[in-house]
Amino acid sequence: MRPAWRVADVRAAEEALMARLPEGTLMQRAAAGLARRCALILEQVYGAHVTLLIGAGNNGGDALYAGAILARRGAAVTAVVLDPAKVHREGLTALTQAGGRAQDQPPRTIDLVVDGIVGIGAKGGLRSGAATTLHRTLERRGRHGQRPTMVAVDVPSGVDVDTGDVPGKAVRADVTVTFGCLKPAHVVGPAAPLAGEVELVDIGLRPWLRADPAVLVPDRADIAQALPKHRPTDEKYTRGVVGIATGSMTYPGAAIMSTAGALAGPTGMVRYAGTAREYVVQAHPSVIATDRITDAGRVQAWVVGSGLGTDETAATAVRTVLATSLPVVLDADALNLLVGGTMADLMRGRSAPMVLTPHDREFARLAGEEPGNDRVGAAQKLAAHTNAVVLLKGDRTIVATPSGTAYANPTGSAALATGGTGDVLAGLLGSLLAGGLRPEVAAVTAAYLHGLAGREAARHGPVTAPDVADALRPVIEHLTR
Numbered sequence: 001m002r003p004a005w006r007v008a009d010v011r012a013a014e015e016a017l018m019a020r021l022p023e024g025t026l027m028q029r030a031a032a033g034l035a036r037r038c039a040l041i042l043e044q045v046y047g048a049h050v051t052l053l054i055g056a057g058n059n060g061g062d063a064l065y066a067g068a069i070l071a072r073r074g075a076a077v078t079a080v081v082l083d084p085a086k087v088h089r090e091g092l093t094a095l096t097q098a099g100g101r102a103q104d105q106p107p108r109t110i111d112l113v114v115d116g117i118v119g120i121g122a123k124g125g126l127r128s129g130a131a132t133t134l135h136r137t138l139e140r141r142g143r144h145g146q147r148p149t150m151v152a153v154d155v156p157s158g159v160d161v162d163t164g165d166v167p168g169k170a171v172r173a174d175v176t177v178t179f180g181c182l183k184p185a186h187v188v189g190p191a192a193p194l195a196g197e198v199e200l201v202d203i204g205l206r207p208w209l210r211a212d213p214a215v216l217v218p219d220r221a222d223i224a225q226a227l228p229k230h231r232p233t234d235e236k237y238t239r240g241v242v243g244i245a246t247g248s249m250t251y252p253g254a255a256i257m258s259t260a261g262a263l264a265g266p267t268g269m270v271r272y273a274g275t276a277r278e279y280v281v282q283a284h285p286s287v288i289a290t291d292r293i294t295d296a297g298r299v300q301a302w303v304v305g306s307g308l309g310t311d312e313t314a315a316t317a318v319r320t321v322l323a324t325s326l327p328v329v330l331d332a333d334a335l336n337l338l339v340g341g342t343m344a345d346l347m348r349g350r351s352a353p354m355v356l357t358p359h360d361r362e363f364a365r366l367a368g369e370e371p372g373n374d375r376v377g378a379a380q381k382l383a384a385h386t387n388a389v390v391l392l393k394g395d396r397t398i399v400a401t402p403s404g405t406a407y408a409n410p411t412g413s414a415a416l417a418t419g420g421t422g423d424v425l426a427g428l429l430g431s432l433l434a435g436g437l438r439p440e441v442a443a444v445t446a447a448y449l450h451g452l453a454g455r456e457a458a459r460h461g462p463v464t465a466p467d468v469a470d471a472l473r474p475v476i477e478h479l480t481r
């Protein structure tokens, strides 16, 4: 897992580390890492045109020292200083001594822009002066007529570092070079895609950071490790059986799609219980189907919700599943049925895990307010309130546990923004739960695989939910190979 820490934690660690080092050491380490990456992007530093956008704080200081390194290697470096009264003096001196210059407008030719406007000291979106300078800079072209490459220092300027919100104008970077640790803005919310490729430069901060990061980002190895391995002694029941209680005569597609997601998971068998049984068996002949949950036979986890509707039959299905002592995924209509609070007793009485999988509108109905700017905080709050793991869907899907651990999924794909993909996700998640994964591990794993499947499906053209379900098997195969 890759951890990300909030600004206050970074500042505390920085203070502890700085107390043991000569002044300026951390900025020198940061600037060296930044200059190294810029040089790699430029390939040939000598003769390259580099523009530094310099704000009022140490973020600008990092950029100025990196600019000095590049200038010594023969780059033509220009610092555009936004507020000369507040510039990092020593950094500016270092730049000019290395042959760089400072001016108040961007030069004509720019191959590479270093965004040192603002870092972890940011408040709100880019201020108008900075936004205007950025706009002018982006109109310039490089020596070969190309668009300049944008390298953000620490974070793209204008993002909310702790929440990943983008409250106004912000830099869109090709590469972000960050120092010491990742911050939430690199991995959650609308800020995350603005960071481009994120490079983490080690400045020695890690041992001084508190043990519990703000967010964890799973990587490939975490997911490969989490997936159950087939043993030679396995038979279908030892691999787990997942029960799917979704869909209806009105929405049989939801039943088919959630079953498709479940079939791609690790369980040995999928049981379906509901009024869409004939459709499900037609689409998936290996599924054992009944009309009612109580007739379904033994399962190790239930998925309930999507396409059920909200009538009395649907409410009975949700109540029946909640009354079991099994792990449960509550999706779509099941979430809407929780809103009135009539199932609160059943939820409170449960010791088996529950995973809620809302999109933003379902979240708003359930929590009484929109997820808002702080999606991690919002998911954590709902998880604590419901004592369930919450998977808040989106571009960077968040998984939060009742005890406050939060994960951000890195594999999102806008191709998933199409009807029925959420049903596939819920089915897969149910299969992982029935396969014995802890609820937050199942949720993180499902979101990760689902995102990869969305990307894989998108390689072949416009994506529909069945394409995502079909892509899950090769994606899982590839990951566990």
Ligand SMILES: NC(=O)C1=CN([C@@H]2O[C@H](COP(=O)(O)OP(=O)(O)OC[C@H]3O[C@@H](n4cnc5c(N)ncnc54)[C@H](OP(=O)(O)O)[C@@H]3O)[C@@H](O)[C@H]2O)[C@@H](O)CC1
Binding pocket: 010, 011, 014, 026, 027, 030, 055, 056, 057, 058, 059, 060, 062, 086, 117, 118, 119, 120, 121, 122, 123, 124, 125, 126, 127, 130, 153, 154, 155, 158, 179, 180, 203, 205
């Ligand atoms: N922590 C570490 O371990 C290390 C940190 N390092 C580096 O230091 C950076 C943090 O530096 P920092 O604390 O000086 O703050 P920083 O982000 O430069 O902002 C300062 C000023 O910007 C302004 N401003 C605010 N919002 C704005 C907006 N929306 N749009 C425009 N301007 C805005 C505001 O100035 P004001 O005009 O209000 O006085 C504010 O005071 C960090 O990101 C990293 O790069 C590394 O050197 C190595 C180790």
Ligand SMILES: Nc1ncnc2c1ncn2[C@@H]1O[C@H](COP(=O)(O)OP(=O)(O)O)[C@@H](O)[C@H]1O
Binding pocket: 332, 359, 393, 394, 395, 396, 397, 412, 413, 414, 415, 416, 417, 418, 419, 420, 421, 422, 423, 424, 425, 450
């Ligand atoms: N812009 C996007 N980028 C990445 N993933 C997205 C985006 N929009 C939606 N998704 C994903 O697509 C799925 C949609 O689920 P949901 O809204 O429940 O759809 P449905 O109810 O039609 O199945 C979720 O997994 C969500 O995270």
Ligand SMILES: [K+]
Binding pocket: 059, 115, 116, 117, 118, 119, 152, 153, 154, 155, 156, 157
């Ligand atoms: K920046």
